[in-house]
Amino acid sequence: MVLKIFFPQCCNRADSGLLVGRWISGHDSAVVLAVIHYPFIPGQVKQYIQQMQAQSGVELSVLGSWSLPKEGQEGMESFLRDLSTIFPQERWLQIKRQMGKTGFTCEILNRDQNDQHDDSDNKKKQEKKKEEEEGEEEEKVIFVHYEQRKVMLSQLHPIENGVPDPKTEPPSELRQVFQTVARSQPLFFLDRYDDGPLKSTHWQSEGREASIIMELLKQASVPLCLLISWLLSVWTWICNVRIFSLYPLRFLSSKLSTCVQLSYRTEHLRTLSSAKPATGHTEFMRKSNILVSFLIDVALGLLLISWLYRDDHIRMLANTLVPAADHVAKELEELLQWLMGAPAGLKMNRALDQVLGRFFLYHIHLWISYIHLMSPFIEGILWYGGLSACLGLTFALSLLSDMVALLTFHIYCFYVYGARLYCLKIYGLSSLWRLFRGKKWNVLRQRVDSCSYDLDQLFIGTLLFTILLFLLPTTALYYLVFTLLRLGVVLFQGILHLSVDFINSFPLFAMGLRICRSYRLGEGVKFRVLCEEPGTALHLLMEINPLKCSTVVQTYRTPTYSCYPKDSWAALIKKLFVGELIYPWRHKSTKTD
């Protein structure tokens, strides 16, 4: 049987006293949390421990005694042994250390057996002989040293939240150690330097950290949160006004990415400004991630603004925008003229070609007139639109994406016309091909059956089949050209959305924590041997393994309305072939709970 004692490093040089900690049930281990020094009154110690137990919820108890005799303090051993009778325990640990030596010695007193199991050199051989005769096992002790402050602040991953289910296995030993140290915060308030009935040594004894800024921020955040929540409630009330729930407006606002981003940020701010502090590690991390993302977003947006409003950049942009749109329209016109000829030597049906080409040319002409109508207002729109970047870079990017969508609306229209025509043609052809062979589609059985048609059905069907077949290359070419254009626009918009999504969801705070304070996000522990001498107990140092960066990102990603491809590649190609309209990006809603 091996007894593991988790000993804090800060107590290595503590004066002699009582060990306070917790026995881990189910495993043979104990966690030492603090050392209470002499002089003390046992009744006060017991009262203090009960008080701490009630406050923290950890089953604290006196584990044993610790002796580091300084000059002039001899004869403590018998005194310490007598203490075991005052604090009745199942097992009583007596840990001794000599100044100048690295190893500890530990004696374990069992209450019922009243035997002494000793690890020290002198009695070891005797004990072994005695035990071999009796056939019992010797109890070995391993000291695992840990840095108390780091373990207190660390969180083991994967995170187990909530009340542990009694049916599942109890948490592992390591988890229990970490949980014990983390929850024993009330124990660490009183220090040996405080004026109180008890003097204890723990991590605070190594020097308290000055975090006045944090305290000030904590004090200032309360009224700020109140202000933000009030503003948000006003904003939500405005948004829920009945007039905005009309169908066209609601449809538009769900399509425009700016509105989506706005609602998303509102959600975030609402999470941030809730009055109660974060319960649990996950909520705390999420809040901090949101806050840091938001601040970085706003900072980047302000950077963009400072660049944009300097040196008349807005006027330059506005002056290049209208000629750019003109240029796009001209290119489209040239493309259509090329299609109306004999593009790439393909055989097009001249009449249909002319019809389609003229139709699209008229559309482009309409569009150009619309752009020219809008041109005086472009600068103003850009100026006010650029102001939105002060809410964050994501807003500017969403606005850009929306503007691109609006400017290329004619390409979208062309794509829809071409796709519908092509789709109709493909369906007609497939159905008439079945008629050609004398078969028909059985809708009930979802299969192809033979069918005897009437004479007129056959005649008209064959005529239509011939017509559709010969007109197929023309329609297919128009469809192909406009689909490629549409896919280009979709790709560009997709890049914008992906970058917005990245800014929204990347857990900057968690990454910063992983880089600067890597012990706070722990994946496991590793042990290093400190002192291994035969005769003394084994001393190990427990170091926290930091979490891998990829796991950090995966665990702490803020869930967003991320856009991801709706179809796999095979399904996309099939849809393109048949002529169905494609909407390659799908927005996931944040309301998953």
Add this chain to the structure above:
Amino acid sequence: MGPDGAPGPSVPWQKVLWERQPFPDNYVDQRFLEELRRNEGIRQYRYWTVVKEAGFVGQQLSCVAIFISLWLYMEQGLLSPETLLWSSLVCALLGYGLYQSLSSQVESGCEPRTRLADLQSAAIFLSFTFGFSPVLKTLTESVSTDTVYAMSAIMLLAHLVSFPYTHPSPPGSLSLNAALFASVCLASRLPGALHTFAMLSCALMVFALWPCLLQRVRDIAPTHFTGVCLGVCVGGVGGLGLQSPGGAVLLALALGSVTLLCPLLLVRLQRHKDNIQGPWDEAEIHEDLDHGRGT
């Protein structure tokens, strides 16, 4: 092991395998293969009957030839579309009258089509074809001539191959569709929209309506049927001969081989037929065809 082998034991052999017998498993006695039947159900063909039936195939071939020669005339401008239209109309009316007079002689069990339904069908055909003829005319404008000829040839061949020679009425889907497809391809090569319309009406008559009439003639007056077939064949050869003598010679040869040579081969080769049937054949389920066919 067989009837010539050593005399077996006195127990008679039974053709069963579930009883232990003193014979080996592959033993056969003298009743071996007595249930073998040779050439059961074989028909003895008579030459001239087969020739008469094969005449139908030749007739269909000549129909196609007539259609092609009509198209050739139209393309070279020797035949004007109005002439063709009027003659098709007259022929159609004559054929319709003949059809009705023949069907009045027979009590038809199925629903008779009323005159109104026929008129309606005719109106649909004509209006549709007339309406679409400008579109059909420009359909193959950009396709090269060779491709058009190749497509038409393949489609006419498919029509001949898939033609339902036993029950041509109603016409089978694939054969009629293939013929119409070929006629559209050819008709779109003609100079004007009216030409296209005339050609398509002619194609409809030749490929859709003529087989119905012929079937009716065959059912009612078999002797006249042979005469009609012969007439069509002669007409085909003659019509083609005026345009291209080489084509006419080819057609005559094809007709000759189909109607005269192939039956001879069939009758001759019948002698070499050697089918065996016996109890080892797969069971055949004979359905009563009249009960199985839906209404």
